[in-house]
Amino acid sequence: MTTLAETKVLLEELVAFPTVSSDSNMAMIAHLASRLDGCGARVEIYLDPSGQKANLFATIGPETDGGIVLSGHTDVVPVADQDWATDPFLISEADGNLYGRGTCDMKGFIAAAVAMAPRFAETVRDRPIHFAFTHDEEIGCIGARALAQTLGEKGLRPSVAIIGEPTSMRIVEGHKGCYEYSTHFTGLEGHGSAPDRGINAVEYAARYVARLLDLKEALKARAPSRSRFDPPWTTINTGAVIGGHAHNVIPGLARVDWEMRPVQAGDAELVKSDLARFCAETLIPAMRAVSPDADIVTETIGEVDGLVPADENEAKEIVMELTGETEADCVAFGTEGGIFQAMGMSVVICGPGSIAQAHKPDEFLAEAQLSDCLQMLDRLGGRLSQ
Structure with missing residues (x-):
């Protein structure tokens, strides 16, 4: 043989x-x-x-x-x-x-x-x-x-x-590097007819994804002038948004699975610090105005350098x-x-x-x-x- x-x-x-x-x-x-x-x-x-x-x-x-x-x-x-x-x-x-x-x-x-x-x-x-x-x-x-x-x-x-x-x-x-995360949103369940009495974790997850999309576009301008990668900039991908059970229930839990592929270490730091600030200064205060137990926690699945x-x-x-x-x-x-x-x-x-x-x-x-x-x-x- x-x-x-x-x-x-x-x-x-x-x-x-x-x-x-x-x-x-x-x-x-x-x-x-x-x-x-x-x-x-x-x-x-x-x-x-x-x-x-x-x-x-x-x-x-x-x-x-x-x-x-x-x-x-x-x-x-x-x-x-x-x-x-x-x-x-x-x-x-x-x-x-x-x-x-x-x-x-x-x-x-x-x-x-x-x-x-x-x-x-x-x-x-x-x-x-x-x-x-x-x-x-x-x-x-x-x-x-x-x-x-x-x-x-x-x-x-x-x-x-x-x-x-x-x-x-x-x-x-x-x-490129490959950094993978799961961001978990803890809100407050309630009846869909009274949305102000609950914290819609899916809606906050959607706002988080919108921030990811803004960062995704901003990173294009940071591509190194002689980058050999295709595409030449750091990319972000939203892989999954998970949450909710029924049309008339305010979802109390949600999760966003996402990744970025850095071409330079500074890009990864920019993304992580921007998201941390967005959560700490904008999203979490709004959530905790309704319930002190509300939270947003990002789990690091893996950060593999390029x-x-x-x-x-x-x-x-x-x-x-x-x-x-x-x-x-x-x-x-x-x-x-x-x-x-x-x-x-x-x-x-x-x-x-x-x-x-x-x-x-x-x-x-x-x-x-x-x-x-x-x-x-x-x-x-x-x-x-x-």
Whole structure:
């Protein structure tokens, strides 16, 4: 069986694990650990506080600093309310494409990396190669932040990270940050016929969203003059407004789920300070004039820093050598790359599949992209044998 065929079998096995972020990834982690252990890798599994999720960190090669990390997240986004033509957790093939949830985002890269582990076990000499497979990237890079802390506590210091998010095998050296929040509104329920006797949490949520829209427009004027991002400014997105039960009931609770993707740290501070002032000086006083228990509380789901393009980037140099690419891009979508960069590593994003397919029904990975990824990793194995 060819390496590509073996990788496709492994990818089919990985897709069959329904590792939606709300559920456990333990079965998939155990499967990957078994495969890597069978290649002689030193495998560590780090549980989250619930014991239902885990990160995997494995090493092939010497126990030294300066290793190369192959990184991927094990969780996938939900398939609920999506119209799939096939079972999303069973691989189907058509026209050279592999269909299934997580095929491109990003179990394809994980399958390729693990399928190449026997090659690495044969070739790695003076520089270790690490496998870092995390939980809960899709809901705030929770696993990667925990893994960074664990590696720091253990004194492990890899120097290069290749994040296999879907870039169509292009090299990405920078991306925006991703800050996600849920803002909770506590009002006072009452009968709809007497609105002044209650506090309509949905209406206050709507005023909050209106402020977000004002900030969203204002940020366009703050775009750095040489921004390489598309769009070049910090964006804000209102993902959900939730609240209310019936036409004639004043809703006492509401929630706004929103995010921003900063291109510069000052933008994030501007948005957060403006909203805090708007709530403290305008919304909350009006609410508490009716009930002292009224409140607005913003919950931070995750604040993941962007990946900053670096003048000196060994990861970029290595992957350019492996792929033959001569240019590196910046993208708007977020990854765990900024977390690894903050640990002192040089980082690039390069993986099989298109981000245009991620999170959608009938997500797919082109088999040709998987083959290109295997070639890149095979060359990496050769490079580490020198």
